[in-house]
Amino acid sequence: MPDARPDSHPDVTFDRGRQARIGLEEAVLAEPKTPEQIAAIIGDAMREERRLLLTRLTLAQYEALPPQQRSALDYCALSRSAILGALPPQKTTPRVALVSAGTSDAAAAAETRRVLAYSGLAATQVPDVGVAGLWRLLDREPLLREMQVVIVFAGMDAALPSVVAGLVPGLVIAVPTSVGYGVATGGRVALDAALASCAPGVLVTNIDNGYGAACAALRFAHAAAHPEDIHAKKKESR
Template sequence: MPDERLDSHPDVTFDRDRQARIGLEEAVLAEPKTSGQIAAIIDDALRENRRLLLTRMAPAQYGALPDRQRSVLDYCALSRSAILGSLPPQADTPRVALVSAGTSDAAAVTEARRVLAYSGLAVTEVADVGVAGLWRLLDRAPLLRKMQVLIVFAGMDAALPSVVAGLVPGVVIAVPTSVGYGVATGGRTALDAALASCAPGVLVTNIDNGYGAACAALRFAHAAAQSEGIYAKKKGSR
């Protein structure tokens, strides 16, 4: 059961046992929180000498933190994410690729990459392979077919996840992004297109949700590791 005691701020009860329970640490969604709440959460982690991942932290929120906290945070304005503590060694299994239609998708891509790095999973990045220039994607198809998990980022009509899923055998996770003109602005068109994909088995996150896509990849990684462990145990008992 989670530790029910209150942290240093009365509005915060941190789920310290989530890693042991589901394999994923709790991340702190900073966007709706006050600077005082964020500072209290960081102080709590510093007192316990534990790592911390904060998502959707605006530059103004980061700037409002005490100097002593900013000096120990790895903050990325592009992804609006912050990491307290060092990264673990980066594993290259399962093989994970971050595939993006264009450089406009960089914020969501970077968020996913940093979440995966925080959890110790290395990635291969394949950028600017949108379907408007299909040859760019086809040139990278041999590499993509070697990947076990592909997180695919695309805005506008979000055709890229469907095309990728028609080329590769790996798990495809679509991240519709809020990139585009007119009706595509805000990402709803991309979300609807990804949900309506004719490619079988495409999984879809919410708009710009690089964090959620990374967590889905991590769940796959944990499930694969458990399966390999069970197989190895059975093989050794023969």
């Protein structure tokens, strides 16, 4: 049954039961919301003493919040994310790596890392190993082959996910980023390249969607750790 607690803003109906239903809490996509809507959502969470994850929260939006709310949030300007409440203990299984082609891809990788941490899953960061200097990636190959999930962030021609998927046996999730200039501007070339990868089994998120990549990894982790939940939900749906 859905949680019937009322929301304080008329435009908001927060999905409090999502964690129990699918194993992932609802995150608040802050960027398109008004300051009043964001403050109301945070205020409800504080009154109910529950944790909350906000994504795409700009610095201007964060600074517009009431002082009490700002002081209660762990805000990261790089990932544009904010966390209300303490992080849970960090699990190291499944083993997850965040591989970025360049320093310019750091924002998307940081968003993924924060979402994973919010959900209690640690990740190993492997930054700045793009294919323009392939030796950097090959030096990390032994480490990456030990990982069960490898999330790869790359803009421009987004060649890195295909190369990684040709080297490692784990699940590879590609996050095309909007990094680049000329025809690469905005990330569409990176998205098309990732979708057209000749490496088999590469999963692809939308452009700059570090949040979506983290959720895919968390679904994998939950299914691997709790296969009985999948069978139970199948029976419930019949």
